[in-house]
Every structure is written in structure tokens, then in C-alpha cells.
Amino acid sequence: MAYESRSVRPPDDPAGENPVEILAPRLVQFAAVAKAEHITRAAEQLGVPQPTLSRTMARLEAELGVPLLVRTGRGVRLTRQGRMLLAAVEPVLDQLEQAGAAIQGEASATRGKVAFGFLHTMGAEAVPGLLRAFRADHPGIRFALVQDSAAVMLDRMRAGELDLCLTSPLPDAPDLAVRALGEQRLYLVVPADHRLAGRRRVRLAEAAEETFVCMEPGYGLRRIADALCAEAGFVPRVAFEGEEAETLRGLVAAGLGVALLPAPEAARPGTVQLAVSAPRAYRTIGLAWLAGRPETAPVRLFREFVLGRTGQLLH
Incomplete structure (x- = not known):
């Protein structure tokens, strides 16, 4: 498996960076060198200068205090310690790749996920109707739905478990953005x-x-x-x-x-x-979200959709 060629970018985000490269650049570079058995070829595959990659491998060996690579003419081969490190690195990179793909998938504008809380009294028809109308234009976006008291939902939103919630009465807190939808x-x-x-x-x-x-x-x-x-x-x-x-x-x-x-x-x-x-x-029903928190594309799309239906949701 060639780690340098991996990509977990969602189809609608071609410019996104590979999360494995962000989270563990030295491990990715080491694995690429180990697979290519050549510093220059690995550098070309990774898109980094050969001297930079050589210095990175030297720093990694110095930090671990053991030789990882043995130079063989123009190529390299792994030492016993290098083979031990590669055996440990490969499953870690696999797990990071899967986690990165899942994270980027939730942020995707076409197949992401929204964690949405709402009042029990709106669960029979109002919210299902809202979701049906939204998914007519965004069929790939998924939802995690939570029904609870207003206080619990706001606490869960502050904890990062919810992106948006329909609540009443409207909270008055400096960390929350709130928009009234109707009475x-x-x-x-x-x-x-x-x-x-x-x-x-x-x-x-x-x-x-x-x-x-x-x-x-x-x-x-x-x-x-x-x-x-x-x-x-x-x-x-x-x-x-x-x-x-x-x-x-x-x-x-x-x-x-x-x-x-x-x-x-x-x-x-x-x-x-x-x-x-x-x-x-x-009672006034409103939409609340955490002010200033970065939002993913599906959360932004759904929030704008709900706010665009002000005055209609409660009819």
C-alpha cells in the first residue's frame, strides 16, 4: 500500500488536504521511503524536496536514537528497528485515514451530517416536514436527531454534540446565536x-x-x-x-x-x-447555535434553510 498516493478528499472538496499528512507527516514520509526504498523517488511521490526528506529521516532517527535506514548505493533498506517501526506505523496510518475520511465526510456539502435538536412537541409533524423539504434538494445529507428539554439541548450544543436546535423560550446567553422563527x-x-x-x-x-x-x-x-x-x-x-x-x-x-x-x-x-x-x-420558537463556532457546509445549508422558513414552520 503506497501511503503517498492515498487520498481521503471528498469528491466535492478536491482542494482538501489529506488528513493523514496533516496529523502524522513524519510517519507518512517514513512509510513512503520504506515502500519506495529510495529517498529521491519517495520525495517525488510526496512532492517534497529530496534534501528536506533526507533531513526529516535523519531527525527521526536522531529522536528515536536508532538507525532506521541503511543506504545501499542509490537506494535504502530498513534496519531491524526500521521494520519494527513500519509494522507499527501501517495500522496507525490506516486508522488515521479512516478517521480522516469520516470527518471529511461529515463536512461534505453533499453527503455530510447535521446534529439537530428540537422540542418534543415538534417531533410528530413539524420537524419531519422540515426535513422532508430540506432533503428534497439535499438528499445525501444525514441527520442525528435529538429530542430533549431546552436546557439539556443547549448544554449538549455547548459540548459540541449538537450543531443546531429548535428551542423555547429563546435563550439569552452571550455564547449563543438565536433567531426567532415564530410564535x-x-x-x-x-x-x-x-x-x-x-x-x-x-x-x-x-x-x-x-x-x-x-x-x-x-x-x-x-x-x-x-x-x-x-x-x-x-x-x-x-x-x-x-x-x-x-x-x-x-x-x-x-x-x-x-x-x-x-x-x-x-x-x-x-x-x-x-x-x-x-x-x-x-411561546416563541427559535433556532439556536453556538456563536463563532466554525460550521461545516451541511450545517450552514440547513441553518440557512430553516431561517428562510421563518413564520412557516409553526403553521
Whole structure:
């Protein structure tokens, strides 16, 4: 296997450098000399001056404290220590090549990968519809999808595990770039046989004595619901907490409480949703990413696509 001729450049990035050459230039050069058994030929294959390659081999031998090459006329052959080093180098270069190819593959504009986080309440139709529309023009780009609380998603984005996330409420942090995409109305969801079920709209204060089912603390929807109840003049009496909006709707349908939730993408039997006339009940959905972090081509393409749909995503 001739390491000097390897290339892990993606087809859409012909100018990219071989990551093996970046990560381990001396090992690549040593392997090329060992395979060619000739300094000048190896230098030509690597595209470096012959004197430079000779000095590199001499430095490598000096640093290791052993001879690696024996000059034989115009060529070279490996010493016993040189053969030991080559045996160790070859699998390392193979692994580095594979890792470099995988890394460059994720950055490819045509077949890269985006790690995308979003709210549980947007997972049934909104996000699948968004991805379907995007992949119509970019069918080779892959996605790693994460659904979690806003706080956890932002932490994972800071840790480098996510590239972008749909979140609410919008975070206010200097390390984040955030763009609002639109507002989503929240409703008071009550059982079908509830005393308020015959109404079309209600003031939230009218539910002050009700038992609530809510998202767990740490979820953005829980913070918004608590803030709305506080604005209406009461602290909700919470009987059940969950991680899924549809689970909460099921609890409401079972008569175990009421909830503040966005409209479902499919009607849930046994529940009625009432518009809240006061206070104004809504949440702002936005796209967040880490400000100043270098982004790959697929991340940039998807971010621009999502931002171009501002006002449409929540309809």
C-alpha cells in the first residue's frame, strides 16, 4: 500500500488536504521511503524536496536514537528497528485515514451530517416536514436527531454534540446565536366533561383552583406555564409531571388535571382546548447555535434553510 498516493478528499472538496499528512507527516514520509526504498523517488511521490526528506529521516532517527535506514548505493533498506517501526506505523496510518475520511465526510456539502435538536412537541409533524423539504434538494445529507428539554439541548450544543436546535423560550446567553422563527399559541386543555369544556376561551385565572399536569422542571414549556400562571395571580397545584406533551394530554383525557399546551398536530379524544384570553398565552420558537463556532457546509445549508422558513414552520 503506497501511503503517498492515498487520498481521503471528498469528491466535492478536491482542494482538501489529506488528513493523514496533516496529523502524522513524519510517519507518512517514513512509510513512503520504506515502500519506495529510495529517498529521491519517495520525495517525488510526496512532492517534497529530496534534501528536506533526507533531513526529516535523519531527525527521526536522531529522536528515536536508532538507525532506521541503511543506504545501499542509490537506494535504502530498513534496519531491524526500521521494520519494527513500519509494522507499527501501517495500522496507525490506516486508522488515521479512516478517521480522516469520516470527518471529511461529515463536512461534505453533499453527503455530510447535521446534529439537530428540537422540542418534543415538534417531533410528530413539524420537524419531519422540515426535513422532508430540506432533503428534497439535499438528499445525501444525514441527520442525528435529538429530542430533549431546552436546557439539556443547549448544554449538549455547548459540548459540541449538537450543531443546531429548535428551542423555547429563546435563550439569552452571550455564547449563543438565536433567531426567532415564530410564535405558537398555548391553550388550556381540559377534560371533555370539565365545567369549562363548553367555553371557547377562558381567562387563566379561572383555572386557579384546578389541578394541573405539567412538563417536568427544566423544560421550557414548564417555565412558560409557571410564568403565565404567576401573571394570572396563582401558583399551579401540580399533580403530575411528565416529559411528553401527548402523555400530558392523556392524563387530561383521564380527568387527572388540566394543562397549558400548544395545539396538537392531531386531535386527542376526551380533551377540549380553550383559547386563553388573559394573559396572552404563547411561546416563541427559535433556532439556536453556538456563536463563532466554525460550521461545516451541511450545517450552514440547513441553518440557512430553516431561517428562510421563518413564520412557516409553526403553521
